[in-house]
Each structure stands twice: as C-alpha cells, then as structure tokens.
Amino acid sequence: MHKPNLLRQIMAISLATNLIGCGSIPHVTNSTDTITNDTVSNKSLEAPYSITLKTDDAQDNDVLILVSFSGGGTRAAALSYGVMKGMRELEYYSAGQQYSLIEQLDVISSVSGGSFTSAYYGLYQDKLFATYEEEFLYKDISRDLLSILTSPEYVLSSNSRSAAAANFYNENLFSRATFSEIKEDGPIVLINATDLGGGVRFSFVQEYFDLLCSDVNDYSIADAVAASSAVPFIFTPVLLENHSDCDVIFDSSQWSDSNTLSRSTISGLESYADKERRPYVHLIDGGITDNLGLMALYDIFESNNTTLQQKLDHINKVVIISVDASTKPNWGIDQSPKTPSARNMLGAVTDVQLHRYNDMSKLLIEERLKKWKSAADHRETYFIDVNLANASNTSFLYQIPTDFNLESDQVDALIEHGYQQILTSPQLHTAFEFAPTY
Numbered sequence: 086m087h088k089p090n091l092l093r094q095i096m097a098i099s100l101a102t103n104l105i106g107c108g109s110i111p112h113v114t115n116s117t118d119t120i121t122n123d124t125v126s127n128k129s130l131e132a133p134y135s136i137t138l139k140t141d142d143a144q145d146n147d148v149l150i151l152v153s154f155s156g157g158g159t160r161a162a163a164l165s166y167g168v169m170k171g172m173r174e175l176e177y178y179s180a181g182q183q184y185s186l187i188e189q190l191d192v193i194s195s196v197s198g199g200s201f202t203s204a205y206y207g208l209y210q211d212k213l214f215a216t217y218e219e220e221f222l223y224k225d226i227s228r229d230l231l232s233i234l235t236s237p238e239y240v241l242s243s244n245s246r247s248a249a250a251a252n253f254y255n256e257n258l259f260s261r262a263t264f265s266e267i268k269e270d271g272p273i274v275l276i277n278a279t280d281l282g283g284g285v286r287f288s289f290v291q292e293y294f295d296l297l298c299s300d301v302n303d304y305s306i307a308d309a310v311a312a313s314s315a316v317p318f319i320f321t322p323v324l325l326e327n328h329s330d331c332d333v334i335f336d337s338s339q340w341s342d343s344n345t346l347s348r349s350t351i352s353g354l355e356s357y358a359d360k361e362r363r364p365y366v367h368l369i370d371g372g373i374t375d376n377l378g379l380m381a382l383y384d385i386f387e388s389n390n391t392t393l394q395q396k397l398d399h400i401n402k403v404v405i406i407s408v409d410a411s412t413k414p415n416w417g418i419d420q421s422p423k424t425p426s427a428r429n430m431l432g433a434v435t436d437v438q439l440h441r442y443n444d445m446s447k448l449l450i451e452e453r454l455k456k457w458k459s460a461a462d463h464r465e466t467y468f469i470d471v472n473l474a475n476a477s478n479t480s481f482l483y484q485i486p487t488d489f490n491l492e493s494d495q496v497d498a499l500i501e502h503g504y505q506q507i508l509t510s511p512q513l514h515t516a517f518e519f520a521p522t523y
Contacts, residue, residue, distance in 0.1 A: 115304060133291035137292070148179070150190050150406070151192040154203055157410035158487040159221075160487060161197065162202050164500075168504070169187060171506070175517070193206070193272050204310050207268065208267055220257060225489075230249075234246060234249060246319070247321045250315075251307040262307075263306065265303070275289070280368060281369050282366065286380060296327075297326070297366065298329065316369075322367035327364050329360040332358075335351070340388050379407055379447065383453060401465065404469070404513070407468070407471065409470065409473075411473070418433055
C-alpha cells in the first residue's frame with residue numbers, strides 16, 4: 086500500500102489560500118547588516134563562503150572530484166546519500182598515501198531534494214552516515230509539513246509556506262546553522278535555486294551575495310535549502326533584498342561568451358546591478374533552471390576563475406559524478422486511442438522537457454571534459470552518470486514519486502542503487518587503484 090502524495094495536498098491548500106486572498110507577504114531572509122564598497126574591495130569579510138577562497142584553500146593534489154545532486158524529493162536525497170556511502174567506502178592509493186573518494190571531494194552542486202543531502206554533509210560531514218537516515222530519509226517530512234501548514238498557529242501567523250518549511254528544517258536538520266558553520270576542510274557545497282524574476286540560477290556563495298551587497302556568512306542554511314526545494318505553487322518563493330549599499334557590478338570580463346547559454350547567464354547576473362528595477366529577488370526550486378546541478382559546475386568553469394584555472398593547471402585527473410534521480414513513469418498514453426487525460430499529458434510533457442534538458446546538460450559537461458583532456462597530454466577525465474535507467478529494478482524505481490514521504494523499501498532500494506553504482510563503476514575503477522573492500 087503506497088502512501089498518499091501529501092505534496093499534492095499541500096498544493097491544494099496553497100491554491101485555496103491564494104484564491105481566497107489569504108497569501109502572506111514573504112519576509113526578507115538575507116541580512117540587513119549589508120556590505121559596503123570598502124568591505125567588498127578590501128575583502129575584509131571574515132572567511133566568506135566563496136568559490137575563490139575555497140579554491141585557494143583546496144588540498145594541493147592532482148585530483149579534482151566534483152559531484153552534482155539532482156532534484157526529486159526524498160528520491161533524490163536517498164540516491165545521493167547512497168552515492169556518498171559508496172564514495173566513503175572506496176579508498177585508493179596515490180603517491181604512497183591512501184585516501185577515500187569522499188575525503189578528496191572538492192565540490193558538491195545540488196538542487197531541490199539533493200540539497201538536503203549536500204547541506205547536511207557540508208555542515209556535519211561524517212555525521213551524515215549516523216543520523217541522516219533517521220532524521221530525514223525515513224521520516225514522513227510531507228506529513229509533518231502538512232501538519233504545520235494546517236495548524237492554527239500557522240493559519241494565524243504571517244509566515245509564508247517556505248518560511249514555515251525553513252523553520253521545520255532548522256529545528257529538525259540544521260540547528261539554525263549559517264554558511265559560516267560549513268566545515269572548512271570539506272568540499273564547497275553549492276546549493277542552487279532559481280531566480281524567478283531574472284530567469285537564472287542563483288547559488289548561495291559570496292560571489293552571488295556580493296551582487297546583492299549582502300553577506301552569505303550570516304545566511305541560514307535552512308533558508309537556502311528551502312529556496313532550492315521551493316516547488317512552485319506548493320511553496321512560496323524565498324525572498325532576498327537586493328541592497329543598494331554597494332555598487333558591485335558583475336564582472337563578465339573573464340567569462341567565455343562563446344555560446345548563447347553563457348551570454349544568458351551573464352545578462353541575468355548583470356541585472357542585479359539595477360537596484361531600482363530589481364530591489365528584491367524571489368527564489369524558487371533550483372530544478373527549474375538546472376535539474377541536475379551540473380550547470381552550476383559548467384558556469385564555474387566557463388567563468389575562467391583565475392584561481393581555479395591555476396589549480397586546473399596542476400590537475401592530472403578530473404572526475405565528475407552526476408547523480409540523476411529523474412524517472413520515466415509509464416503514462417500509458419500509447420495504450421489507448423483516446424485523448425490522454427490532462428494529468429497524463431502534463432506529466433508526459435514535463436518529462437520530455439526535463440529529460441531533454443538533462444541530456445543537454447550532460448552533453449555540455451562531457452564536451453568540457455574533452456576540452457580539458459585535450460589541453461594537457463597527462464590529464465585524464467571521467468564522467469560518471471549515476472541514474473535509475475540501468476538498475477536491475479528500474480521499473481520499481483521509476484514508479485517512486487517525487488515526494489517527501491516514501492516507503493521504507495523505496496528508500497532502501499534507492500540507497501542501495503546509488504551505493505552499488507559507485508562501488509562497481511568501471512570508470513572509477515579505471516581512474517583509481519582501489520584498496521580491496523570486504
């Protein structure tokens with residue numbers, strides 16, 4: 086017996102609330118303690134959560150490992166967790182030293198459901214493997230959120246649905262932590278949302294917050310995850326203020342503008358400089374602009390970040406692992422001459438668009454890896470595509486819904502599949518000399 090899809094019930098409540106005009110006004114989630122021109126130009130922020138500084142502090146080795154976690158509710162969270170378990174178990178030898186893959190992880194980029202796993206690991210690291218299953222994966226999060234959103238306290242409050250969700254995540258997962266508390270010796274975690282007004286991806290790092298004259302160090306991890314997973318109509322947008330205390334303008338001089346995609350990203354990031362036209366930024370689910378989290382990685386490399394390029398000059402091995410929890414449900418459209426129902430038609434159209442965009446994202450990354458490989462004779466590049474299509478129980482996995490209340494056997498299967506995909510990956514076994522596992 087399958088659990089009811091409680092996210093649909095939350096959507097029904099949300100639509101009803103909007104129809105009767107009881108929608109709340111979101112509160113601004115970024116700090117009112119803004120940064121000024123002096124702060125930005127002197128880099129006087131104390132250890133900002135920044136791609137550049139994280140790259141500066143990165144371990145001086147010849148291997149670069151990047152992972153992306155897709156959206157898909159608990160389905161995505163469980164699959165990405167299984168991948169992390171596999172990376173923790175696999176150990177390899179390099180220059181007489183033994184490392185686990187997870188210890189050498191440089192970047193995690195995530196959207197939506199995958200952001201729960203990435204944020205939890207960024208904040209707690211190995212605690213992920215002791216408490217994450219109980220605190221999130223096997224917990225009926227949808228039921229808890231539905232209970233909150235139908236409670237008198239919420240109905241009588243001015244909280245938005247995303248604010249209520251963030252409060253729940255704070256109390257049950259993230260302990261009101263901010264980005265200043267993400268472990269410095271771990272990977273940089275790129276939690277990605279979608280800028281609804283600008284039409285571009287928004288990443289919770291200082292480079293983006295500079296454009297808003299704001300400090301990411303003070304920003305709540307729970308609010309970032311709430312934004313990354315704010316499915317439209319179910320949750321309200323998470324609100325940022327585009328402060329005017331500095332005049333930082335996005336510097337596109339180092340970016341490659343060789344393709345339409347890069348030019349579109351540049352245009353969107355430049356728009357934050359127009360404080361009068363864009364005094365606020367509304368963030369929704371990161372899967373809208375980047376369902377796999379791969380485009381965040383692509384944009385970083387297209388930016389030609391000087392520090393990163395210097396690091397790449399010394400890299401002999403680049404490994405990118407894409408964790409794709411998307412499904413292909415059987416809508417049964419071709420089994421009848423009748424016109425498909427509105428539900429089946431909408432589902433099928435959404436799936437077509439999603440998978441086409443996913444395929445394009447993977448193709449861009451593979452082309453980038455080929456370019457890196459051709460730039461240096463000594464460099465090896467590997468792209469590992471962890472998805473549900475090559476599982477022995479694909480039909481079962483494809484029927485797992487996008488929700489936050491899965492059956493235990495569904496969570497078990499997703500974790501095991503992600504775990505085995507890493508342990509048995511031919512590309513990884515070609516790239517590394519692994520120690521025996523028992």
